[in-house]
Amino acid sequence: MAQYLLSVLFDSNDLATEEEQAAIDVFNERLQTDGHWVFAGGLASPSTATVVDARGGEPVFTDGPYLESKEHIAGFWIIEAPHLDVALRLAAAGSKACNRRVEVRPVLGE
Amino acid sequence: MTDVREVITRVHREEWARVVATLARRLGDLDVAEEMTAEAFAIAVERWPSDGVPANPGAWLTTTAYRKAIDHLRREVKRDEKHREALVLSDTPEPLGTIDDDRLRLVFTCCHPALAMEARIALTLRMVGGLTVPEIARAFLVEEAAMGRRITRAKAKIKAARIPYGVPFREDIPARVTGVLVVLFLIFNEGYLASDPAKEPVRGDLTAEAIRLTRLVRVLLPADGEVAGLLALMLLTEARRPARVSASGELVTLEDQDRGAWDRELIAEGHALVRQRLASGQAPGRYQLLAAINAVHTDAPDLRATDWSQVVALYDQLVRVDPSPIVRLNRAIAVAELDGPDVALAEVDRLPLQGYHLFHATRAELLRRLHRSEESRAAYDAAIELAGNTAETAHLIRRRDQLAGP
Numbered sequence: 015m016a017q018y019l020l021s022v023l024f025d026s027n028d029l030a031t032e033e034e035q036a037a038i039d040v041f042n043e044r045l046q047t048d049g050h051w052v053f054a055g056g057l058a059s060p061s062t063a064t065v066v067d068a069r070g071g072e073p074v075f076t077d078g079p080y081l082e083s084k085e086h087i088a089g090f091w092i093i094e095a096p097h098l099d100v101a102l103r104l105a106a107a108g109s110k111a112c113n114r115r116v117e118v119r120p121v122l123g124e
Numbered sequence: 125m126t127d128v129r130e131v132i133t134r135v136h137r138e139e140w141a142r143v144v145a146t147l148a149r150r151l152g153d154l155d156v157a158e159e160m161t162a163e164a165f166a167i168a169v170e171r172w173p174s175d176g177v178p179a180n181p182g183a184w185l186t187t188t189a190y191r192k193a194i195d196h197l198r199r200e201v202k203r204d205e206k207h208r209e210a211l212v213l214s215d216t217p218e219p220l221g222t223i224d225d226d227r228l229r230l231v232f233t234c235c236h237p238a239l240a241m242e243a244r245i246a247l248t249l250r251m252v253g254g255l256t257v258p259e260i261a262r263a264f265l266v267e268e269a270a271m272g273r274r275i276t277r278a279k280a281k282i283k284a285a286r287i288p289y290g291v292p293f294r295e296d297i298p299a300r301v302t303g304v305l306v307v308l309f310l311i312f313n314e315g316y317l318a319s320d321p322a323k324e325p326v327r328g329d330l331t332a333e334a335i336r337l338t339r340l341v342r343v344l345l346p347a348d349g350e351v352a353g354l355l356a357l358m359l360l361t362e363a364r365r366p367a368r369v370s371a372s373g374e375l376v377t378l379e380d381q382d383r384g385a386w387d388r389e390l391i392a393e394g395h396a397l398v399r400q401r402l403a404s405g406q407a408p409g410r411y412q413l414l415a416a417i418n419a420v421h422t423d424a425p426d427l428r429a430t431d432w433s434q435v436v437a438l439y440d441q442l443v444r445v446d447p448s449p450i451v452r453l454n455r456a457i458a459v460a461e462l463d464g465p466d467v468a469l470a471e472v473d474r475l476p477l478q479g480y481h482l483f484h485a486t487r488a489e490l491l492r493r494l495h496r497s498e499e500s501r502a503a504y505d506a507a508i509e510l511a512g513n514t515a516e517t518a519h520l521i522r523r524r525d526q527l528a529g530p
Contacts, residue, residue, distance in 0.1 A: 016286050097288040120285045
């Protein structure tokens with residue numbers, strides 16, 4: 015089994031509509047029953063982010079996201095799947111449910 | 125006495141994919157499978173001339189490559205226990221109803237939709253076709269190092285993202301087979317009509333390779349009508365290759381081609397495949413329809429004897445499967461023969477293909493037939509501006525310069 019990060023890509027700060035949220039709930043339940051669920055969450059808008067850099071000793075705090083871009087990560091799932099074909103199927107179902115594009119990235123193994 | 129080198133070349137053509145595919149499954153590592161297969165062939169080149177060709181060359185190569193791989197992996201494991209990352213084997217519960225062959229797994233892995241199209245093409249030519257990296261680089265006019273990186277990167281993604289070495293889910297099979305056919309057709313087209321002005325206009329090595337790979341996929345998926353359709357389409361297109369470019373390097377259109385120079389054997393094989401598909405009674409897909417259209421063309425002794433109503437009827441069917449403007453442009457060319465250039469021009473003018481050289485070339489030819497020389501000249505100019513293939517450009521310039529002066 016491997017883990018994959020499914021990032022939800024979106025270009026506005028609008029939250030999921032009621033319909034979308036309902037579909038996401040159904041999808042999440044399916045992930046849990048089928049044993050793919052590890053963790054998931056929606057993220058607050060990038061404007062609420064703080065970047066912390068403690069490489070120089072004292073931490074430096076910067077308001078805002080590390081990268082200003084039109085698209086950002088609006089939420090994510092971490093799933094468990096035996097291989098990419100399964101992860102891609104789940105990502106397709108997730109993309110349909112939340113009505114947004116989804117990026118699939120493998121989490122590095124041990 | 126047969127030349128051993130010739131035997132090795134033939135065995136390479138016939139056995140490469142099988143050896144790589146078998147090793148990849150046994151070892152769970154595509155990279156090592158490829159490397160050790162290459163090494164086994166190098167050993168064959170060294171030994172067979174003196175030792176003689178083994179009775180079963182494929183088995184000899186597989187065993188030799190496998191032994192080399194085991195030695196190699198032992199060394200790797202000693203060097204770094206964690207280094208070995210296994211290829212993910214996925215076995216679908218229902219095995220396709222076709223031949224269960226490791227080569228099919230290899231084809232599906234190399235043509236996986238998670239890989240960039242150019243990576244799929246390069247990997248397929250390397251892993252399934254057995255072409256060397258320098259050969260592939262030359263074929264696509266890419267620096268050898270860049271092509272090497274492209275293949276290495278694709279192999280790294282297969283490992284890290286765990287692209288499975290297996291046959292896709294049953295529901296995904298039609299889409300995945302289509303994906304494989306797209307790769308094969310792109311390889312063929314690159315050989316048939318290179319897009320780059322710096323390249324040879326027609327390169328038989330690539331078209332031959334595409335046909336060979338498609339034959340292999342047909343062996344692996346014998347029940348798939350579109351695989352047969354694509355093979356027929358390639359054969360019927362390849363058959364006309366000898367007549368397609370003139371001695372001076374100019375493209376010769378269907379109308380002016382010396383039909384006596386067409387390869388009758390390929391045509392017969394292509395026609396047989398098309399007839400077989402028609403007899404199946406199944407609704408034809410895109411490639412089968414394109415093959416059927418080419419069958420009508422290759423059936424006619426000259427352009428005028430072509431059964432144009434049949435061609436238009438097939439294009440009508442194709443438009444239903446693929447309503448893209450390019451299909452409608454090709455349909456209009458057939459309509460010109462059936463209903464006249466004015467009817468065809470009205471259809472062409474509606475198509476949103478301003479950036480496509482063949483849109484302008486088609487308009488130019490239709491306008492010429494309608495004796496609208498000025499407009500025709502302007503259309504040739506636009507087509508020449510956009511065309512990339514040297515043989516095509518030469519043809520268009522000559523046609524333009526034949527127009528009556530203003």
